[in-house]
Amino acid sequence: MAEKRYKKLKTAAELQRLMQWHYTRIRLPRLGRPLAWVTSGAPVEILRAMGVIAVYPENYGALCGARREAVSLCEAAEAQGYSPDLCSYARTSLGSVFQSERAPMGGLPQPDLLIACNNICGTVIKWYEAVAAHYEVPLFILDTPFIHGAFEPHALAYVVAQLEAMIRFVERTTGRRLSMKRLERTVRLANETVQLWSEIRALCKARPSPLNAPDLFVNMAPIVVLRGTEGAVRFYRHLKAEVEMRVKNGIGAIPKEKYRLLWDNIAIWHHLYRFYNYFVDYDACFVVDTYTGGWSQEIPEGQSELMEGIATAYATVFLNQSLEYRSHLMERLIREYDVDGFVMHCNRSCKPYSLGQYAIRRRITEGTGVPGLIIESDMCDARAFAAEAVKTRIQAFMETLAERK
Amino acid sequence: MYCVVQVREPLLGDQIQWDWNSLAHPCKDWQTRYPTKRAFGYLCTYSPIELLHAAGFVPVRLVQGSGQVALANAHLPSFSCALARMVTERLLSGALDCLSGLLVVHTCDTMQCVADIWHMADPPFPLVTFSLPTVLSNVGARDYLLAELHRLAAVLESDFGAPVTEDALRTSIALYNEQRRLLATLYEHRRAFTVEQFWTLVLSGMVTPVEEHNVLLQSVLQSVEEKKEAVRQGPAVILVGAILDDPTIPVIVHELGGQVVWDDLCTGSRYFDVLVDETQEPFGALADRYLKRVPCPTKHDDANPRAEHLLSLVHRTGAQGVVFVLPKFCEPHAFDYVLLSKALANEGVPHLWIETDLTAPIGQLRTRIQAFIELLRGS
Numbered sequence A: 001m002a003e004k005r006y007k008k009l010k011t012a013a014e015l016q017r018l019m020q021w022h023y024t025r026i027r028l029p030r031l032g033r034p035l036a037w038v039t040s041g042a043p044v045e046i047l048r049a050m051g052v053i054a055v056y057p058e059n060y061g062a063l064c065g066a067r068r069e070a071v072s073l074c075e076a077a078e079a080q081g082y083s084p085d086l087c088s089y090a091r092t093s094l095g096s097v098f099q100s101e102r103a104p105m106g107g108l109p110q111p112d113l114l115i116a117c118n119n120i121c122g123t124v125i126k127w128y129e130a131v132a133a134h135y136e137v138p139l140f141i142l143d144t145p146f147i148h149g150a151f152e153p154h155a156l157a158y159v160v161a162q163l164e165a166m167i168r169f170v171e172r173t174t175g176r177r178l179s180m181k182r183l184e185r186t187v188r189l190a191n192e193t194v195q196l197w198s199e200i201r202a203l204c205k206a207r208p209s210p211l212n213a214p215d216l217f218v219n220m221a222p223i224v225v226l227r228g229t230e231g232a233v234r235f236y237r238h239l240k241a242e243v244e245m246r247v248k249n250g251i252g253a254i255p256k257e258k259y260r261l262l263w264d265n266i267a268i269w270h271h272l273y274r275f276y277n278y279f280v281d282y283d284a285c286f287v288v289d290t291y292t293g294g295w296s297q298e299i300p301e302g303q304s305e306l307m308e309g310i311a312t313a314y315a316t317v318f319l320n321q322s323l324e325y326r327s328h329l330m331e332r333l334i335r336e337y338d339v340d341g342f343v344m345h346c347n348r349s350c351k352p353y354s355l356g357q358y359a360i361r362r363r364i365t366e367g368t369g370v371p372g373l374i375i376e377s378d379m380c381d382a383r384a385f386a387a388e389a390v391k392t393r394i395q396a397f398m399e400t401l402a403e404r405k
Numbered sequence B: 001m002y003c004v005v006q007v008r009e010p011l012l013g014d015q016i017q018w019d020w021n022s023l024a025h026p027c028k029d030w031q032t033r034y035p036t037k038r039a040f041g042y043l044c045t046y047s048p049i050e051l052l053h054a055a056g057f058v059p060v061r062l063v064q065g066s067g068q069v070a071l072a073n074a075h076l077p078s079f080s081c082a083l084a085r086m087v088t089e090r091l092l093s094g095a096l097d098c099l100s101g102l103l104v105v106h107t108c109d110t111m112q113c114v115a116d117i118w119h120m121a122d123p124p125f126p127l128v129t130f131s132l133p134t135v136l137s138n139v140g141a142r143d144y145l146l147a148e149l150h151r152l153a154a155v156l157e158s159d160f161g162a163p164v165t166e167d168a169l170r171t172s173i174a175l176y177n178e179q180r181r182l183l184a185t186l187y188e189h190r191r192a193f194t195v196e197q198f199w200t201l202v203l204s205g206m207v208t209p210v211e212e213h214n215v216l217l218q219s220v221l222q223s224v225e226e227k228k229e230a231v232r233q234g235p236a237v238i239l240v241g242a243i244l245d246d247p248t249i250p251v252i253v254h255e256l257g258g259q260v261v262w263d264d265l266c267t268g269s270r271y272f273d274v275l276v277d278e279t280q281e282p283f284g285a286l287a288d289r290y291l292k293r294v295p296c297p298t299k300h301d302d303a304n305p306r307a308e309h310l311l312s313l314v315h316r317t318g319a320q321g322v323v324f325v326l327p328k329f330c331e332p333h334a335f336d337y338v339l340l341s342k343a344l345a346n347e348g349v350p351h352l353w354i355e356t357d358l359t360a361p362i363g364q365l366r367t368r369i370q371a372f373i374e375l376l377r378g379s
């Protein structure tokens, strides 16, 4: 088994239990608690504080992708007129809505309300509009203006006004009220989760790195789906302890770490282990990535207004910022993690993440001298993956890195 | 695109000389034609062109056009829309060097990315971005938009030395309102013109100074009264989509016995829908126009009036069918297509779906349009 080349984390079983519990719990009788579908970048703290259960179609899409069940769901969406060029999370999700009998776990439970935030992309707006039309449920869109330059004060005011509107919207649609006390508590828990996750990622600065990209991808699920819950905090404490032990004992994620790499973009879920094993064959470990760092924004507590803190944290996530910002961020990661090369997944599904990668690659290589490889594929739609061609390109890239060593 | 129909003879007597190539290549001859005027590029109908005009520029719209993509391949992956790839190509090849600046408004993910890509490619002119709200019906959207318009005016002053006075803005608003009214009138009298003449009149306005275009429209509309409007028969259709910068598809529709009676296109009716209120404070009036318009697919409106709007166009114009002309890899339009086509199907209105890219085979296009028109004839 290919997976054997990975040192399995002891916390893996706990992760599985936690996620299974999440997917079970959302199907239990909810005693009147409303259920919302939310995007990965939505301010879930507000929903949790109001007792609304949040489920994540993007995480569900990743799960279908990893189980290699996304393609048939994509086809179900395509049969309804959705273009095969659309984001495969959206197609997988819509496919599971239209043909739940084909979907793992029968799809997600029906939503009572929908919350989409466009800080990751414009796709989620259209996708959630389609879901809202299908289930005839209310949809709230939190609009976070894209930041080409600076996060302007009028943009902050706009996002704050919408957060307040979002609270009224949830109150109106669910009949629940927001208690500021509970919100503060949820924010604290969310911050703690985010902190732990950032610390775990930072531990990978060690040589050899205790984790490889697939570890990060698999273990990011709770930071997205259960951020702001005690279960997530507990899990990340355990994970952190284990990763610390690995660092202390000089245990690496892969048998022999010769090259340290950075990963950009969403995982190739349908080839998760197999794909990263192509690199393990060259003793290359992905010690850091940009995707799982997307949930590292803490909400400033105490100093300013809480709503301003939430607005700032969510409006300034890295996918909502310019390519220059992203280049700088990656250059910084390359230095901090002492990286030899970077690999960019040019993901057909995700235009905001992928269209600027050529510009970023040029900028980074100019700035750091570190070479980068761009591989075109798709995160969920395995039809867009050409294994042999990909392997050849990886081989050529690894040869370049070898020459530089 | 499909193929460029090149019309080099004078179209409307001596009133307009139009080379379709000049639409995609506004810089060609710019110096000779307008030695004293400065061109400012923009792409989308949500661009506040009145502000650019009031700052002393001629807003010039960048469209897709046709040609080879070579240089752009090192800047954009293959799954980018043709508009993004073609404009990138011209920008990199120096074909847009006459511009004094380029305004990119936040609409879709692709525009968001190309704004930064173009900026990082060091164009010979400054690039200005404008982050329009995505949900124009939101609480706070108007205040935000207003502040963003003032920020844009401040950038024009600081980075281009081109301040915008309130008086100048009022004048510009009046000129563009006039253009919008004239275009709306032209739409009502489209049968007085050939398809190519009609699209020439519409699209030339996006790359020539508005003053000039208004005079042209006034004079051709005057002669309309004297001209006899052709009585056209055959199934009537509405075109729906993003950008049509080439009359090939409407020409084919007409050649095959159909007629295009209206459209919901960024380069068509969406360019001139809704006037700016001239009695109001001008910045606020500009903001309000964006809030009042039927949104484009990149914008969200809780009431989602796009389907209703399309159905009302169908009823008002008596169209029998709808032709979607959608760019490949364009997410917002591809999503809306499903909702719109369902709404049409519910009302029993047939539609044809055409996906355009740089290499759409024209023969196949003809066959499909022909089959559709026959279907409409039979119904």
Ligand code: SF4
Pocket (backbone or CB within 6 Å): A058, A087, A088, A089, A090, A120, A121, A122, A123, A124, A266, A349, A350, A351, A352, A353
């Ligand atoms: S387009 Fe990208 S960011 Fe948006 S939902 Fe799809 S994968 Fe996520």
Ligand code: SF4
Pocket (backbone or CB within 6 Å): B081, B082, B083, B084, B107, B108, B109, B110, B111, B242, B298, B327, B329, B330, B331, B332, B333
């Ligand atoms: S709306 Fe569509 S056609 Fe226009 S730039 Fe965006 S992706 Fe391209």
